[in-house]
Amino acid sequence: MNKRTVLLWSEAPQPYIDAAERAGLARDVEFVTVPPGQDPPDDVLARAEGMLSWRPPKGLPRRAPKLRWIQSLTGGCEQWLASPDLPANVPLCCARGTHRLQMPEHILAGIFAVSKSIPGIVLDQAQRQWRRRVNPTIAGATLGILGLGAIGAEVARKASALDMRVIGTLRQPRAVPHVERVLGPDGTDTVLAESDFVLLLLPSTTSTRGLIDRKALSRMKPTAWLLNFGRGDLLVDDDLVDAVKQKTIAGAVLDVYRTEPLPADHPFWTTDGILVLPHVGGLHPTRDTFVAELFADNLRRFLAGKPLREVVDPARGY
Secondary structure, three states: OOOEEEEEEOOOOHHHHHHHHHOOOHHHEEEEEEOOOOOOOHHHHHHEEEEEEOOOOOOHHHHOOOOOEEEEOOOOOHHHHOOOOOOOOOOEEOOOOOOOOHHHHHHHHHHHHHHOOHHHHHHHHHOOOOOOOOOOOOOOOEEEEEOOOHHHHHHHHHHHHOOOEEEEEOOOOOOOOOOOEEEOHHHHHHHHHHOOEEEEOOOOOOOOOOOEOHHHHHOOOOOOEEEEOOOHHHEOHHHHHHHHHOOOOOEEEEOOOOOOOOOOOOHHHOOOOEEEOOOOOOOOOOHHHHHHHHHHHHHHHHHHOOOOOOEOOOOOOO
16 A cells, blocks of 8 residues: 655654554654755655645645645644645644643733732842732632633633633634633623733634724723733734833733744833743643644544544634
């Protein structure tokens, strides 16, 4: 039997090969590994039927005529959908759901950091300054989640265990465990107005880019915090800086940005009340093993001609 060629254009291909071997699939596949800093050879792309990658190689439609499946390493696929090198009619699968454990912990860390004045305490220690602070509890506070997907649902579960009230939005509203009220996108203003912490977990689409602007920020409580762990372009940067400086809101915890790394001259770095995280929300020492399980499942489905998991809808943008 002829083996199917799958390109692993990744800096850490071994977890994916191991997952395929554990699933008993490796004997049916020729895996070709290429580091991301190197352009995949034409002869490899010419016979590749599947590929794992962060982004498309240049000229992919022309160079990979046999390609029938693309597995992205990330949950968000804007870099794929915006590229002219994404082949039409080739299923693109994202890594949706693989951040379900580590990202909620980073989000809760952000909530604890700002609610318990941790950044200020760290600065006090550097200055050997003894200053006791009285901080409010997060128990009884309202967490509003814009984007109640897999990660949002897990955040809600953990937040409810901390006695937080959780509300949020979902593109197609339905009951979500541990969420008191689930609204559609038209309920965004309600979530903004009622929440003590507003968490952004939305994808980047035509309807969400720039969603949190001056007008949206004005609907939040002056004591409320904004947390963005979704996409950098959900925010209008200048409007957020102004809102924090003018005390329209208490501040923000940011993990994603329009430009990454965040430029050294960006005002987010120096605005008192904005905590800058270097896009660490989805990172985990064994993150590739999580994505590899999804990859192996999709590889099994691909070889068997069955529907793939987590297929991206280009019309929706995710």
